[in-house]
Amino acid sequence: MPSSISTLFAFVFGTIFGSFLNVLLWRLPEGKGIGGRSMCRSCGHTLAWYDLVPIASFLILSGKCRYCRKPISPRYPVVEAVTGTVLALSFVFAQPPADPGTMIVSIYVLLVFISLFFFDSLYMILPDALVIPAIGIVGLYDLVFVADPRAFFISALLLAGFFAILYTVSRGRWLGFGDVKFAALIGLVFGYPVGLLVVVLGIWIGAAIGVALLISGRAGRGYALPFGAFLSAAAIFFTIFQHEATYFQQFFR
Ligand SMILES: [Zn+2]
Numbered sequence: 001m002p003s004s005i006s007t008l009f010a011f012v013f014g015t016i017f018g019s020f021l022n023v024l025l026w027r028l029p030e031g032k033g034i035g036g037r038s039m040c041r042s043c044g045h046t047l048a049w050y051d052l053v054p055i056a057s058f059l060i061l062s063g064k065c066r067y068c069r070k071p072i073s074p075r076y077p078v079v080e081a082v083t084g085t086v087l088a089l090s091f092v093f094a095q096p097p098a099d100p101g102t103m104i105v106s107i108y109v110l111l112v113f114i115s116l117f118f119f120d121s122l123y124m125i126l127p128d129a130l131v132i133p134a135i136g137i138v139g140l141y142d143l144v145f146v147a148d149p150r151a152f153f154i155s156a157l158l159l160a161g162f163f164a165i166l167y168t169v170s171r172g173r174w175l176g177f178g179d180v181k182f183a184a185l186i187g188l189v190f191g192y193p194v195g196l197l198v199v200v201l202g203i204w205i206g207a208a209i210g211v212a213l214l215i216s217g218r219a220g221r222g223y224a225l226p227f228g229a230f231l232s233a234a235a236i237f238f239t240i241f242q243h244e245a246t247y248f249q250q251f252f253r
Pocket residue numbers: 040041042043044045065066067068069070
């Protein structure tokens with residue numbers, strides 16, 4: 001078990017990334033760059049550093065802008081707290097990576113999954129700006145660091161191929177083309193059989209939520225669900241509990 005200091009460090013690092021992710025979540029869909037000072041979305045006042053401390057500023061300001069007193073979106077502290085918690089959990093439960101390179105790539109991949117989860121939940125998009133570089137970086141990692149990378153590339157091709165068929169057959173109604181690219185990333189990250197397990201868990205989560213929405217009458221047929229968010233949640237689960245997941249691998253040999 002890692003020390004509580006390093007777990008706290010992982011949490012704080014996660015909330016700081018979450019704060020950056022909040023900037024991406026507002027600005028990427030609006031086609032804006034990520035440069036420039038942060039400002040209040042209601043009054044446009046430039047925010048000081050003490051207005052931008054993850055989670056703490058929102059609590060101290062009781063969720064209201066210091067300058068115009070309009071409410072601040074709860075999205076800010078939620079994204080920060082979720083990102084911090086996922087990183088802390090991965091620190092506690094995931095196996096320590098073998099070397100610093102693997103550790104950096106693992107943290108990067110986890111941050112990409114968390115980002116995709118929020119982008120798809122909020123906007124139903126899986127931005128290429130996140131998915132394509134991740135495919136490149138993880139593909140390169142597999143080639144350089146994995147003794148036999150074939151299983152990872154074959155998994156990527158098969159999962160993306162399977163999703164491409166679903167995408168074509170449903171004419172994009174069951175899933176978007178972003179999910180096809182995301183499936184390739186899942187294959188490159190997890191290989192076989194965990195990549196397949198991630199997709200199966202993602203489909204289960206989606207089916208459970210879809211049925212719950214239908215029964216509760218909150219959504220009719222044809223209501224689009226953020227399938228990429230369910231895939232992201234499954235990928236985050238298997239990243240955190242990769243050690244426990246190896247238990248299931250014996251059934252796929
Ligand atoms: Zn304001």
